[in-house]
Amino acid sequence: MAEKNREPNRLIHESSPYLLQHAYNPVDWHAWGDEALQKAKQQDKPILVSIGYAACHWCHVMEREAFENTKIAQAMNRHFVCIKVDREERPDVDAIYMDTLAAMGIQGGWPLNVFLTPEAKPFYGGTYFPPKQWEALLTSIAEAYQKNRADLDASAEQFVAHLNLSELEKYGLKQPNYHVLEDDFKLIGHNISRNFDKRYGGMGQAPKFPMPSNYLFLLRYLHHTQDQTIQNHINLTLREMAYGGIYDQIGGGFARYSVDEQWLVPHFEKMLYDNGQLVSLYAEAYQATHEALYHDVVFETIAFVERELMSPEGGFYSSLDADSEGEEGKFYTYTKDELHTVLGDEEPLFSKYYHATATGNFEHGRNILHRRIPDEKFAEENELEQDVLEEMVRDWKQKLMQVRAQRTRPALDDKILTSWNALMLKGLADAYYTFGNKHFLELALKNAAFILDNLKKGDRLYHNYKQGKATITGFLEDYALLIRALLRLYEVTFDEKWLLEAKQLADYTLDNFLDEAERLFFFTDKNAGKLVARKKEIFDNVVPSSNSVMATNLHLLGLYFDEGRYALLSDEMLARVKELLLKEPSHLSNWASLYFQKLTPTAEVVIVGPKAPEMRAELTSFYLPNVVLAGATEATQSRLPLLHDRPAINGKTTVYVCYNKTCQLPVHTAAEALKQLRDAELPPKFPTL
Known part of the structure; x- marks a missing residue:
């Protein structure tokens, strides 16, 4: 009807x-x-x-x-x-x-x-x-x-x-375990590796979800251990996802999951929360490997999000539907005849590159485009210069995007959620941290301003926004993920307003979400409407759990503001879940990343002087997974304890590398600072400039 x-x-x-x-x-x-x-x-x-x-x-x-x-x-x-x-x-x-x-x-x-x-x-x-x-x-x-x-x-x-059972009771987590040990860290790595699919990457069998927090942890585990098996699995997984149908080969961006083990057939819905996290993951993986494919994934995914999920005001919409015209994936797939009409004589080479066939690999004779080999190998096999192939690929994508522009689009879920926007905000800040692309920072700053202008009222956050209204009281995920994004935004701008916003939001969560008895946070604000139970979220899933993110935030805020109460609560939270973490790390991988940060002291890198932004950019071209950055052109302008009594010596930009409130000799070049960071870790992890 x-x-x-x-x-x-x-x-x-x-x-x-x-x-x-x-x-x-x-x-x-x-x-x-x-x-x-x-x-x-x-x-x-x-x-x-x-x-x-x-x-x-x-x-x-x-x-x-x-x-x-x-x-x-x-x-x-x-x-x-x-x-x-x-x-x-x-x-x-x-x-x-x-x-x-x-x-x-x-x-x-x-x-x-x-x-x-x-x-x-x-x-x-x-x-x-x-x-x-x-x-x-x-x-x-x-x-x-x-x-x-x-x-x-x-x-x-x-x-x-x-x-109404507490999470600690439910999982038998009666005694906190405060010990942070090398052997336990290696046990976490061993236990998560038991689930590896060594043929196609990812964890387990179909269906397969990207699970970015697993691979962010594995990047840190690799950094600490130099384990070649872990390196191979990270590269296998990120490459196969980027080559597969789960990644939109023409328009960029990831679908929510793959229904098969090969990452070929996606469930075609595209979610903001996946794409924000995958931008962060591929940007960080690029820092660690300098793999060109990862660069392309970041740039194309951000282009997709800006083009199809960004509101005029600077917020990001939630998702795109899987279906259009009553068929799943119709917007993203092509028949061989359609491809020939668009590409003409180049269609056979295109179809070889993207594995399109006359019978199709999806419903109704349609093809999910996917790759299997690197460009350099494809170019060699087909007697092409690589730069010629890359130019052809760009041209193919442009032509097929023009075809898409004439198709019926999947439905857009145009509500704006604080937590998911925070994941995209951090993705943009991470991409700028890695690549220094100013447009990424412009998008991030616009989004941060939108969130704070429209989804924060007084001290409180709201969860949702549409048509000028925010109506649902914020959840712990909103606070936790936004705090984490603001901390990263500070690191790439050295604008202390973002750090102060993060601290204010953290203090609000301590007052309104914390269970003092269990030393973990409830998911709902004590001022929100009551339900039959007040839950806590501790398991990391497709999005990291709000408690694991808050524990990480408190660790970082404790360093920035020299606040012992933040650091102590972070330690207590990790100690509460440690026994479960050792057994089930694939379900607590963001907690595992925090464990990495506590295994060896987090480096506090302070940059002061007229060239502080340039020095920061030089340092962040290297993979520094256990560092907090602080800086200012003039330290006297700062309210941060980290910057107190750390001047620019003789007016020259100066870098202070500190651990546990103890600093190395101040230096004036990125090479010297990297050497200090390298020497503090055994074996060395950083390349020499």
Whole structure:
């Protein structure tokens, strides 16, 4: 039934693109909030919560099959108070009910459909249901609620008790382990390496997610150990991802995951949070390896984000859908005939380069473009000069982008989220840190100004922004990820306002998120609306956990501001999870990166003098994974303890390399500073200038 022939439901007043997608369903949807929860209590009806997100393929399928079906919608409306939740807007709600599914022994995913008592306590749930199965389930749950209410209530109480277990209790983390040891660090590396796919890279089998925090840790592990096996795996993984269909070979940017082990067939949705982190990863990998492919991935991915996900005001939108014209991947794939029409006589060489065939490697005879060998090898095999090949590739991309411009675009989720913007902000700052491209810094500064102007009110952050409004109280991930991005922005600008903003936000989290007893942070602000449980996030997933990021932030802020309370809390947080980290490092890899920073003292590199920005740029062309940078053209202008009593000697730009409040002799060249850093580590890790 066309939307114009339907009356909209309450979701028509929401700003979330995902909720608006459901605004013309015949289901009497509510958004999560007091109105719906009160209605359930007043009418004594169970609650049906359906959680998804705008770019979710199976969410769209279930909507078409069930939520647009008038008969099924009538059953939902008759028996339940129905609530739609955008998991990206309400990760707190999503986390609680996803945890419930795990307690039920059900594999989680989206759409996530959970049945609750009128008090919002869960008693049953699942993910995608075919329409007949969904209809039968609705009837079964409604009958059970009428006839076996006491049993459902008892089951719900058990689930709520499980949800309110502390993370430390749940995983048996009773005693903190404060020891930071070389042998344990190597055990972390060994245990994470057990999951390596040595043929195609990545971890485990299909489906494969990029998991940037795993490889950021492995880069640090490689730096410390010089382990050739680790180096080979990093290069294999980053190369295969960049060559695969998970990477958009024509327009740049990464899809969310690959459905196969070879990184060939992606789930075509493109998420801001993936691309921000992958910019950081490939920029850092370039620092460590100077691999040209990694340079290209960073520049192309940033170009994609700026072109397709950046708002006029400087914020970044959330995602692009996987589907267009009702087909997944249609926007990104090509038939052989389409390629020949566009490329003419060059099509056979193009198809050889990108492995396009007449039968296709995807649905409907379409081709997912992908590579298998480096340009230099392809050029040699095809008797071409490499620079000629590279010029042809640029021309092919331009022509195919023109074809794309005429296609129906995938739907855009145009809400702006603080946490995801912070990941992209850090990606841009990391790219500038590595490559010195001024446009990257301009984008970063514009985005930082947008976030602080529109998503911060007083001392508090908000999570979401659309159409001039920010409405949802910020979560720990918003604070943690923005603090981390602002710390990096300070390092590439030496503008102390970013550092002071980071400190203020950290102090707010200490006052409003910290569990003093467990010395870990809750995910939700104590001033936010109450849910059936107040959770903590400790596992690093496709995005690092908010607690691991906060522990890292506190480590860095302790160095910048000489604040012992920050450093102590960071130590306590790591100590709480250490035993789990040793056993399951692939699920705590950002914690593992923090472990690396505490294994040997973090170097404090202070640059003072008229050429401080230039000296910083020279130093950051090298891979320095355990360094904090501070600087000023005149130290007397600084409020930072790190810069106190550290003048520019004789007016010349001066570098101070310090560890544990003890400094080396001041020097005046990057080469001398790098030698001091190199000599402090055994074996040497830095090249000689």
